[in-house]
Amino acid sequence: MLDDLTDAERKALAQCRHAILGVDRPLRLDCGADLGPYRVAYQTYGMLNDAKSNAVLVCHPLTCDQFVADRHPVTGKEGWWESLIGPGKILDPERYFIICINVLGHCMGTTGPQAREPSTGQPWNLRFPVVTIGDMVRAQAALLDHLGIPDLFCVIGGSMGGMQVLEWAASYPKRVFSAVPIACAAHHSAQNIAFHEVGRQAIMADPDWRGGRYLLDGTNPRRGLAVARMGAHITYLSDAALHRKFGRKYQDRATPTFSFDADFQVESYLRHQGSSFVERFDANSYLYLTRAMDYFDLAADCGGVLANAFKDTPTRFCVISFTSDWLFPTPDSRATVHALNAGGARVSFAEIVTDKGHDAFLLDEPELFAIVRGFLDGAGKARGLNAAQPREAR
Amino acid sequence: MLDDLTDAERKALAQCRHAILGVDRPLRLDCGADLGPYRVAYQTYGMLNDAKSNAVLVCHPLTCDQFVADRHPVTGKEGWWESLIGPGKILDPERYFIICINVLGHCMGTTGPQAREPSTGQPWNLRFPVVTIGDMVRAQAALLDHLGIPDLFCVIGGSMGGMQVLEWAASYPKRVFSAVPIACAAHHSAQNIAFHEVGRQAIMADPDWRGGRYLLDGTNPRRGLAVARMGAHITYLSDAALHRKFGRKYQDRATPTFSFDADFQVESYLRHQGSSFVERFDANSYLYLTRAMDYFDLAADCGGVLANAFKDTPTRFCVISFTSDWLFPTPDSRATVHALNAGGARVSFAEIVTDKGHDAFLLDEPELFAIVRGFLDGAGKARGLNAAQPREAR
Numbered sequence: 001m002l003d004d005l006t007d008a009e010r011k012a013l014a015q016c017r018h019a020i021l022g023v024d025r026p027l028r029l030d031c032g033a034d035l036g037p038y039r040v041a042y043q044t045y046g047m048l049n050d051a052k053s054n055a056v057l058v059c060h061p062l063t064c065d066q067f068v069a070d071r072h073p074v075t076g077k078e079g080w081w082e083s084l085i086g087p088g089k090i091l092d093p094e095r096y097f098i099i100c101i102n103v104l105g106h107c108m109g110t111t112g113p114q115a116r117e118p119s120t121g122q123p124w125n126l127r128f129p130v131v132t133i134g135d136m137v138r139a140q141a142a143l144l145d146h147l148g149i150p151d152l153f154c155v156i157g158g159s160m161g162g163m164q165v166l167e168w169a170a171s172y173p174k175r176v177f178s179a180v181p182i183a184c185a186a187h188h189s190a191q192n193i194a195f196h197e198v199g200r201q202a203i204m205a206d207p208d209w210r211g212g213r214y215l216l217d218g219t220n221p222r223r224g225l226a227v228a229r230m231g232a233h234i235t236y237l238s239d240a241a242l243h244r245k246f247g248r249k250y251q252d253r254a255t256p257t258f259s260f261d262a263d264f265q266v267e268s269y270l271r272h273q274g275s276s277f278v279e280r281f282d283a284n285s286y287l288y289l290t291r292a293m294d295y296f297d298l299a300a301d302c303g304g305v306l307a308n309a310f311k312d313t314p315t316r317f318c319v320i321s322f323t324s325d326w327l328f329p330t331p332d333s334r335a336t337v338h339a340l341n342a343g344g345a346r347v348s349f350a351e352i353v354t355d356k357g358h359d360a361f362l363l364d365e366p367e368l369f370a371i372v373r374g375f376l377d378g379a380g381k382a383r384g385l386n387a388a389q390p391r392e393a394r
Numbered sequence: 395m396l397d398d399l400t401d402a403e404r405k406a407l408a409q410c411r412h413a414i415l416g417v418d419r420p421l422r423l424d425c426g427a428d429l430g431p432y433r434v435a436y437q438t439y440g441m442l443n444d445a446k447s448n449a450v451l452v453c454h455p456l457t458c459d460q461f462v463a464d465r466h467p468v469t470g471k472e473g474w475w476e477s478l479i480g481p482g483k484i485l486d487p488e489r490y491f492i493i494c495i496n497v498l499g500h501c502m503g504t505t506g507p508q509a510r511e512p513s514t515g516q517p518w519n520l521r522f523p524v525v526t527i528g529d530m531v532r533a534q535a536a537l538l539d540h541l542g543i544p545d546l547f548c549v550i551g552g553s554m555g556g557m558q559v560l561e562w563a564a565s566y567p568k569r570v571f572s573a574v575p576i577a578c579a580a581h582h583s584a585q586n587i588a589f590h591e592v593g594r595q596a597i598m599a600d601p602d603w604r605g606g607r608y609l610l611d612g613t614n615p616r617r618g619l620a621v622a623r624m625g626a627h628i629t630y631l632s633d634a635a636l637h638r639k640f641g642r643k644y645q646d647r648a649t650p651t652f653s654f655d656a657d658f659q660v661e662s663y664l665r666h667q668g669s670s671f672v673e674r675f676d677a678n679s680y681l682y683l684t685r686a687m688d689y690f691d692l693a694a695d696c697g698g699v700l701a702n703a704f705k706d707t708p709t710r711f712c713v714i715s716f717t718s719d720w721l722f723p724t725p726d727s728r729a730t731v732h733a734l735n736a737g738g739a740r741v742s743f744a745e746i747v748t749d750k751g752h753d754a755f756l757l758d759e760p761e762l763f764a765i766v767r768g769f770l771d772g773a774g775k776a777r778g779l780n781a782a783q784p785r786e787a788r
Contacts, residue, residue, distance in 0.1 A: 031652035130652040190636035190660045191628065197661045198625045200654060201668070202596055205617035223599035231592045231625050234585065239720075242584035248691060256689055258425035258524040260594060260681060264688070266584045267591045274595070287654060294658065295650055297642060326633075326720070 004116055004123075006215075008280060011073040012108040016043045016066055021142050030295075033129040037118065040143045041109025042066050042101040045085065046093030048149065053383055055149050056091055057140065058100040059157030059164035061362075062289050063229075063281065065108040068100040069093075074108075074280045083364055090373045095385075096153065101143060103136040103164070105289055107282035110139075114215060114282050126212035131288060133160070133296045137167045141175070151175040153383055154376060158182035158361035159328070160289065163296050166336065169317070170298055170309040178316040178379040180372060182361045183325050185332035186306050186339065187297035192327060195235055196290040199228030203283050212284055225283045226274030233273045238324035238357030242266060299339075306335065310343030316382070317347040318375040320361075320368065327358040348375065398510055398517075400609075402674060405467040406502040410437045410460055415536050424689075427523040431512065434537045435503025436460050436495040439479065440487030442543065447777055449543050450485060451534065452494040453551030453558035455756075456683050457623075457675065459502040462494040463487075468502075468674045477758055484767045489779070490547065495537060497530040497558070499683055501676035504533075508609060508676050520606035525682060527554070527690045531561045535569070545569040547777055548770060552576035552755035553722070554683065557690050560730065563711070564692055564703040572710040572773040574766060576755045577719050579726035580700050580733065581691040586721060589629055590684040593622030597677050606678055619677045620668030627667045632718035632751030636660060693733075700729065704737030710776070711741040712769040714755075714762065721752040742769065 005013065021027070022036025029035055043066040048055060058068050058081065069085040071078055085091040091098055102110035105128070113128035144152075155168045155176050162184025169179045188196075203209055206224025210217045234242075246266035250256070253263065262268040302308035317340055321333035330351050340347040352367045354360045361368060379385075399407065415421070416430025423429055437460040442449060452462050452475065463479040465472055479485040485492055496504035499522070507522035538546070549562045549570050556578025563573045582590075597603055600618030604611045628636075640660035644650065647657065656662040696702035711734055715727035724745050734741040746761045748754045755762060773779075 126654070130654075187642060189633060190640045190642065190658070191631075191633045193642070193658050194628045194636060194660050194664055195625075197656075197658075197664055198621060198628065201624060201665070202599075202621045204654070205596075205600065205621055207601055227592060227596045227599055227621065230595060231589075234588045234592065237585075239583060239585045239723075242588060246584045248581060248584065248587070248694075258689075260520070260524075260598075260685065262591075264584070264587050264591075266588050270588055270591055271595070291654065295652075300642075329633075 006107070006114055006282070008074050008107060008282075009109050009114075012065070012067075012102075013041060015070075015073040016041050016109060018042065018109055019143055019146050021139070021146060027135070027139055027142065029129050029135045030132040031129050035111070035129060038104070038111035038139070039109065039115070040101060040104075040111075040139055042099055042143060043068065043070070045069055045098040046096055048097040052148075052150055053153060054096050054385055055152050056096045056098045056154045056156065057152050057168070058085070058091070058098060059155060059161035059168075060100060060103065061157070061159035061161045062293065063277070065106060066100045066102045067108075069098070072280075075276075080362060084369065084372065090369055090376065101140050103289070104139045105131045105136070105285060105292060107285040112282070113212070113284035113288055123215045125215065125284060128284070128288065130291055130295075132292050133163045133167045134171065134301075136292065137164055137171055140164075140168075141172060144175075152177065153385065154178045154180065154379065156180040156182070156372070159184055159358065160293055162328075163293065166298055167296075169313060169315045170302075173310075173313045173315055176315045177383055178318070178375070180318045180320065180375065181336065182320040182368075183322055183328050183358055185328050186299060186309070186336050188294050189332070193294045195232065196294055199232055200287050200290060202227040202231070203287060209283060214283070220278070221283045222278045225278045225281065225286060228286060229277040229281075230270045230274040233270060235327045236357060236359040238326065238355055240324060240355040241357050244355065306339035307342035310340050310345050313340075313343055313345045315345065316379050317345055318371065319347060319349045320371060321351045322356065322358070322360040323351060323353045324355045325358040325360065400501070400508055400676070402468050402501060402676075403503050403508070406459070406461075406496075407435060409464075409467040410435050410503065412436065412503055413537055413540050415533070415540060421529070421533055421536065423523050423529045424526040425523050429505070429523060432498070432505035432533070433503065433509070434495060434498075434505075434533055436493055436537060437462065437464070439463055439492040440490055442491040446542075446544055447547060448490050448779055449546050450490045450492045451546050451549045451562070452479070452485070452492060453549060453555035453562075454494060454497065455551070455553035455555045456687065457671070459500060460494045460496040461502075463492070466674075469670075474756060478763065478766065484763055484770065495534050497683070498533045499525045499530070499679060499686060501679040506676070507606070507678035507682055517609045519609065519678060522678075522682065524685055524689075526686050527557045527561045528565065528695075530686065531558055531565055534558075534562075535566060538569075546571065547779065548572045548574065548773065550574040550576070550766070553578055553752065554687055556722075557687065560692055560703075561690075563707060563709045564696075567704075567707045567709055570709045571777055572712070572769070574712045574714065574769065575730065576714045576762075577716055577722050577752055579722050580693060580703070580730050582688050583726070587688045589626065590688055593626055594681050594684060596621040596625070597681060603677060608677070614672070615677045616672045619672045619675065619680060622680060623671040623675075624664045624668040627664060629721045630751060630753040632720065632749055634718060634749040635751050638749065700733035701736035704734050704739050707734075707737055707739045709739065710773050711739055712765065713741060713743045714765060715745045716750065716752070716754040717745060717747045718749045719752040719754065
């Protein structure tokens with residue numbers, strides 16, 4: 001099963017841990033298929049304490065991965081949430097056992113469409129079953145079982161990561177002491193599905209996609225994936241942020257070229273976003289992960305009433321949104337908060353004023369840090385974590 | 395010059411009027427090139443009165459054309475603004491001489507990249523000079539000269555049409571008695587440039603685009619153009635309208651297929667938007683028109699001060715925006731209004747409350763109709779139009 005990895009997977013697995021799961025009992029997916037064996041790649045920081053009470057699960061968004069707080073093996077860039085995680089930071093490995101799991105369907109070591117189908121030895125490609133946010137979370141829970149981690153002090157994540165946080169709290173309320181869903185929603189909106197569909201169509205329109213069989217044919221739908229990424233990237237930023245960063249400024253020139261070159265800085269920036277993305281991401285994975293987000297609808301799984309997903313939940317919640325996030329606008333988070341209130345949950349809610357758009361959760365946003373720190377301090381006291389020391393410190 | 399038309403052009407020109415301009419004196423374009431001879435296709439409704447005081451120029455948006463109030467020769471659909479224009483309607487051909495001109499660079503009969511370059515006899519393709527909103531308006535003014543129409547009672551249009559309205563008022567203040575720019579801005583924003591760039595990249599990524607030479611090669615970048623259209627179409631609608639129209643409803647099924655089919659109605663709708671668009675639109679034209687909008691920046695042409703574009707203008711303005719239009723949000727229109735005020739213009743401004751998004755100007759929006767009717771009645775009185783009868787009525 002570890003044979004025939006892509007270059008990116010090989011590099012990723014060399015720098016993180018992994019487990020082969022589902023050997024004896026396959027994972028039953030929402031689509032009805034059974035998946036197993038499957039590989040789960042993950043990264044950890046810090047040590048689990050004796051009480052096993054200090055585990056924090058960080059759920060990554062669509063285009064990030066398990067390298068949340070160390071240098072990325074493919075891009076060489078620093079971890080995507082080093083602002084939050086690291087020595088002396090809010091999620092300090094000295095205090096917490098932090099784990100970040102590459103989601104099912106992704107392309108950084110966890111089984112996805114590029115993996116080999118056990119029965120044929122060929123890449124799954126589009127025969128890989130369509131996975132859901134629920135499937136991702138069940139695979140994560142299976143890994144925690146495998147690692148002997150009974151429950152989590154906190155599950156935290158933004159965007160698709162936030163969807164996983166909500167799914168965790170709904171599916172495993174007793175395993176989640178506290179939850180921080182950021183910049184997300186309990187279901188994907190029509191507009192968000194629409195943007196995803198455009199990205200998928202861009203990939204599928206690329207002849208190098210070859211009906212999803214590009215790995216077999218030795219091609220790569222780079223142009224289609226780049227277009228998909230460019231379009232999606234606009235939705236991660238706010239109009240105001242694009243205006244502030246780029247406005248109508250020209251790139252390396254004082255006057256327009258009257259051509260289709262990247263005259264404007266914003267064009268040049270987007271093209272770079274597209275071309276760099278294809279170096280680290282798999283096109284079929286992009287299809288699968290966007291599809292998982294589209295299908296996400298917690299209320300639909302609970303008779304249409306979102307509050308039912310959180311009825312009598314023991315979990316403490318801190319829901320966070322950003323004023324300029326138009327992909328997951330504040331009303332989405334407020335709907336989650338109302339459902340949590342109706343379900344009798346302990347919940348705090350913060351809407352952070354920023355012009356940085358959806359991606360604010362990945363950026364230097366002091367108010368976000370302050371709120372998460374305050375919430376975790378409170379939850380830590382309730383959990384008795386402040387007294388506990390990580391194992392390695394003793 | 396009328397040889398070798400595309401099918402769409404042939405059908406269009408069979409049902410509208412056209413003129414060959416720039417034979418003696420070519421059109422000097424903003425890029426510095428001279429264009430001539432060139433063809434301008436246009437449609438008219440009603441008759442010019444003896445005083446030549448009742449001409450109304452309707453400026454069409456990017457993906458519409460001169461068939462504003464009669465059945466489209468290619469799609470067979472009714473005119474795109476029949477809600478506003480027609481017997482008994484706000485722009486009544488019994489009262490006004492209405493003219494709508496296919497813009498330079500378009501593909502419905504007016505010269506664009508698909509036309510023959512006089513010096514080579516081959517399609518211009520990407521050798522066609524990049525045109526601007528200013529160039530479009532100068533070509534329109536040249537046609538009015540050709541037709542002997544000294545000035546316009548009103549210039550009206552939305553989106554790219556609204557940009558032309560502003561350009562008309564700035565470039566030919568004495569020829570514009572009244573102006574109604576709807577759902578537009580005096581410059582294209584970074585976010586709007588970004589969305590256009592994604593669409594262009596989608597077209598250029600299609601191997602059938604052939605570096606723009608697809609007409610010579612007998613191919614057609616249909617897939618790329620469809621993706622571009624799908625992405626753009628999302629920006630024409632509001633999140634709320636998409637939610638109201640489609641929500642998360644499935645298309646012809648009760649449960650998800652767990653596949654990449656168009657499970658959701660919004661996906662099916664977008665795919666239809668894409669595939670129908672390519673039947674009536676030329677990919678290179680799409681590149682040129684989006685580029686023209688990107689380059690639009692009235693203030694930049696006036697020393698960076700938008701008010702200078704309208705200094706001491708005699709034109710009466712009615713600026714209209716829609717609350718849910720996030721492509722050209724109300725602050726864009728308000729900036730235009732402030733500049734008009736600073737320039738000493740007579741201006742009224744209406745922000746219409748609607749959840750229909752940018753495309754509200756094309757839809758059944760009673761408040762829009764009421765405002766335009768009221769403004770035109772007032773302007774008509776000032777112009778002495780109420781007394782005047784169209785020529786044919788006498």
